[in-house]
Amino acid sequence: MGADGEKDRQAPPLKGRLLARLAVLIVRHAALVSFVCCVAGIVSLMLLPVLAKSVYVDENALLPGSARATFSHYDTLKAHDLAREIQTLLSSSTDPQKDFRKWLGDRLDALGADYYFHRFCPPTRSFSILGFLSTSHTYEAGKHCLVDGREQTPGVNAVGILRAHQGDGNEAIVLVTPFELENLTAENAIAMGLSLSLLDLLSRALWLAKDVVWVAADSKYEKYTAVAAWLKEYHEPLVSDSSFEGMHYTQDGNSSRDIFFKRAGSITAGFVLEFTRGAGATKVSSLEIHAEGSNGQMPNMDMISVVNLLVSWRQQFHLTLEGVPRIKDWQWLRSVGYVFEIVGKKAAELRKAFLSHAKASFTTAEDYVNGVSVLLRSCWNQMLGVPTGSHGAFRDFQLDAVTLEVVSTDLEHNMDFLTNFGRLIEGVLRSVNNLLEKFHQSLFLYIMVSPNKFVSISTYIIPFGLLLSNFPIQAAALCTSVKATPGSWTRAILVVILVETWSLGNAICPAILFHLFSSAPTRLAVWILLSGLCLAPVFCLRSDAHASDDWYVPLKSLTLGLTGIALGILSAVNFSVALAGALLLVPMCLSAQPFSSSWRALWKPKSGVISRVNAVLAPALTCFPLLVVLTILARESAGEVGNCLITVKNFSLPSYVFCRSRRTRRSSTASKCPTSIKPVVRSPPAFTLAAKRRPPPNEDWRLGPGMYHPRLGPTGPAFSLSAKGTPNLDLEKMWMLERSRHPSPRGNWTPRRFLLSEVTPGPGTYSLPNKNSGPAFTVASKRTTKHDTDAPGPGTYFYSARPQSPSFTMANRFPPSRTCNPGPRTVYGDFYNTPGPAQYNPDRGKHIAGRSGPAFTMTGKWHRGPDSGLPGPGTYFPPQNNTFGQDIRCQHGRKLRSR
């Protein structure tokens, strides 16, 4: 292509400015540049584990580890007792459900906690293609649940709310312990015991400022479902008739009026505590953190770094992140690691030679392989878009949560481990309790490499950017390579639009068709069939011009550009999917040639390597979506427990799995067509994703709650109905008005939305004192300061302080109004003589966080100048006459006003 471009341009290149010349240079050597970009992208991708940074706690208020944990062996013993009690209760009872609930209720009541039982049903599973547009599942529980066509008893979450003694009840921390009553394992019982013992400790804690909500999530259907159902009810209460009956559930199984759903303010953070029996005979207990939520969302990194810091500080655990185990056997990866190790060692030595105090740190091959394994796993989880645990339910409500999973073989005898774990949880809770604001400081876009290393977006965007830069370069190169005949571009655009529309139609079709079929295999078959149908337009494309550049180049250039844009957009939504897409699409798109020529290229000895590779690669890559589904199904058959399994089984693939597969499916359409002569259409993967987020303009124009239109035409604000005295807002008339204003021959005009209250309060309801309260987005402030007290009362000077002073502080984060002693969180007594949230010990903090306090001063040093006898800034003259004093006052006044 590059060669063609050179031949085309007979005249010497225009000597423009540097940028233009650079662009021309790049376009001219597009093949080389994109090759270099690809290689650089892949190399930098492999370098990610080396480039990872150490985790750090960003939010100062967290103060992890600043207080001594009080969880002791005594509490562990109590946890063991409670666990044993649960097991004996369940084994001896005839009605374990009822007895257990009663037992739990009594326990929680004794702790002074509010408790209730939340009943829920798993959502009816349906494979909805457009699921991610309307993700509301209903967990409404009646007397029975209909699960897979059978009637079953609903799941019952037990919830205890520990009200903080002095807190105002605004915020809450959630602790989740999944349990399954039907087959309660020893680990499960201990988890319950430990949680109860921890609650007991917390009920006595004086430092608690936020309410603690403990949810014993009935994982009868699934861990995720239980937590999601509870959170859903917490945030979006049901007020329907049936739910009202099923909402409360007492200890004795009857519905009681007394025990109903209670809440505890806005949720700051959630922690899911899970205990599982480790496989194998190793007696090492370890702690795993799971953080990936739905659609690849991650919780605030401080959640992980606090846990990591507390663990590494006390050195009691082996903290791990889930990785891909098989990778560790890959020798080539290990050797790559060795190369990096050697290079890193050399760099460190070099650095040490120059700077004697510099730390010589480098990534060892072992670290590298582990990092790759964890990174891949994390990316894979993000890519699947399925949460790795019940913490994912929190993320759906924009709350931060992580799962802490204890993997151990003999918890019963591992006293120390349990005590340390209790201390860890106490420490983490205490840290979160210290928070004065919601989590907002730390990163949200990151990928963990190891428990104490992460790659932030600023690093991982580089390889992606390098890969993505191929698309515009290649598109530009193609653009300039041929002299387009008139109409070729129009045709290209038409073809792309046609294929896109067809694919979109195919994507929506299953949602409609699935109403006709009920059985899962039929649906799968339909899905596959429809996916195959996506290829249809490609087959239909006529091949009148035989592989001429005129036909093929504009089309390819256009598709490349669109693909690049779509991938860029997708990277903002779910980076892992975008990265995988880029890795997949870059070689595919760049090597795409008219199929006939590449087919021939395979046999022709003269043809280039790229063409040959392309001919082999393209069909192989198209199988990707199928491989994904097969892998997931294989995992299911292997008996792995995970969320995605059941969702896949029931065809409610999360939106991103769908998106991704649809993307790859459609992108594969081009290269899959064996008969077409010009299989060049690369549909951009996420192109329709962006468009679909908008509701169709012509649909559902009815008046909903949010549909206030700021400009309501001539009648003014529409909710001043009473003031206007027009009980029936003349909708017809206004429609006609609109219609006449925008005459359209075909009548497909878009109706404007009007505000018309159909519901209460009806016309004549409101008294609007002032019609000025108009549209909702007047942001400018009007500050009329009227202050007409003639008595200068004490505190008058406060008056101007609030609204006019800037609202942001650059100082350390101290509680603004709670620092007075003794504040609401101040601690008394010897036993609890540990620092509270606002107590800040700089030395300690330095030791812990590895960073000292703010050490910078922004003000200059004040040097006392020579005494010139002139009044300096701080010199004060008592007013000699009235004018002087007035002057000062005036200035002051002006200053205030001008601010």
Add this chain to the structure above:
Amino acid sequence: MDLPFALAFVLLLTSCYAIDEDFSEELLLRPLPDGNVLAHFHFASTLPPVDHYGVHHRLFPKAIFQLVRKFRIKEMELSFTQGRWNYQRWGVGDPIAQLAAKPVGVELTASLDVPEAEVDSTWGNLTHALSGLFCASINFLESPTTFLEPWFSWRPEANWTGGGGAFDAPGVKRVVKGKKWSKSSRTRYGALPREAVCTENLTPWLKLLPCRDKAGLTTLLDRPTIYSGMYHSQRLIITSGDFDRDEEGTTLEQTLTVVLRKPAVSEGLSSKLQDWTLSGLFGSKLEGKCPLATTSSVYLELEESLAKHLAGDLSKETRINFVDNRVFSLSSAPSRVLASLSGSLLLEYEAGTHSELDLGVTWRAPVDWSPARGRFYTSRYLAGSGNARGSIVISFRANDGPSGDCYSPGIEAVEYVDIMILQMIPWYVRLYGHTLQVSLDGRNVEFWSVVRLMRFTPAEDRKAPAAVEIALRVSIATQAVTLTIQYDKGFLHIDEHPPDANRGFDLPSAVITFPRCRVFKQFQSDDVGHSHILAVVQVVDCFVFPSPSFVFALLLQSQRPMQIYSEVSLMQLATPDFSMPYNVITLTCTVLALYFGSLLNALRRRIGEEERESKEGKKAGLLSQKLKWLRNEKHMRVIKVILVVIIGVAVNHYLSSS
């Protein structure tokens, strides 16, 4: 406070006693069912009518007197509260709970006797004066976005009990519009839910007392103790008569309610109750009384359900031995016992007679009693997530078991419950009125079938909060009432955010009034036979001749509508990234530089010139030209110097950064 009663109270006090100032101090202790102890301090100063302004007073604080005169305060109530009153565990429908329960932070209600047009400005000045007096940021209430004018929740003139009030109009939907209501009220209500309460607010409060904290009951107020309790509420109530006639004088009531934690940590979970003594709770015994106080007494209150346990000890001959009975034993014998009609007991101890009073309760048997409970468990919460929209839900759920049905005088068969809700909502919460919905027992019902009266004032941006006042009437059999209204969250200007904007914004409590519920205790002098305890306890006539020693008992008898406060909710708004200004500055500067650079370039450059230049440039390539320029020795030297400087800076940077 109920005005008729207050007037009667002042009237009685002033008529019974010579025209003189008076001060009384009382402390009520009540063991709570969950093992904690409620202590309610009550100090009352009265001032007879005076004819001059600014006279010296013997007991009454001059600061308050001046405040009353200056701002013509008819009634005022100011409360500082920390922690939540646990309605479920500590009681709803009894007078003490009514007195004690206040919303978190500062709440101020004032009724001012000034012309209508001046009410708002007088209120503003009053907040400033109070702010200085109590070292609190009450002056924030001056801003019109923080206070409102309650229409029917605080109207003293509205007749709730009788059948004639506007509220009673059956089946008529009424919307209060603009000025349609008979006359505008001069009452203002404001709340600051974020205000933190601490000793700096207590000290000026104590200074208003004649004995400060030097003698009498206030010596018990050990700061660490009262601030480490579970609930702390400090109040100031001012009532004064008609300013024009000036016959009634002024009353100042100061109360402090604390709920103290169980003295010891219980190991066994079976018994919640713990023994306590005054010295154990407050760290010191009560020594003597305030010499200036007319009355100084300590009461121990036993609730109805607790007092019932004593009934077993009862016989005709022997009175209940309060010092030592089956349920508990007291450290000292009460000097008097008062019984209310409903059966609760008030044991009175004179602080002055005991040289050293260390009242204590030792539990003998594990008793279990329940607090007085209202008909409904009320909660308000925000539904929805995210920064765009949500809804405010106020829900009432009927309580099970003994729901202390409040006394409704004059109404025989109560078939319905009246509920009034006053909710102030800041302007940045943009309510959608048409989404207001009521559901009964999980069914959405027609709005006006339930709502009797509504006043809905939309907010004005940065000027006034939205005020929603709704009066509901539901059947007594109703199990659940839910009110929902949807809102959008507004965007705030960057300088309107508080310093910790990411914490969220507090929505003040909803004030919920049950106008037909009259909360009071009636103490009876003669044995009417309602309770058989009454037959034996020594009851002193306190109703007919209200001696000052029963200020408290009298207070408990005052009829007031039951009022409860909902939780304070935290609302997250879309908060800007406050480091953004720097980014914006950088970005803007870059964009401007690029824009002006290219614009100037385009304006300055001439195409012909460029072509000429390029033609000239053809003779020698750019590189060779540059090389020629480099070969000049002078230039070479300059370049060398620059290079050395750059290297130096780089090395320095490298060293300092590592």
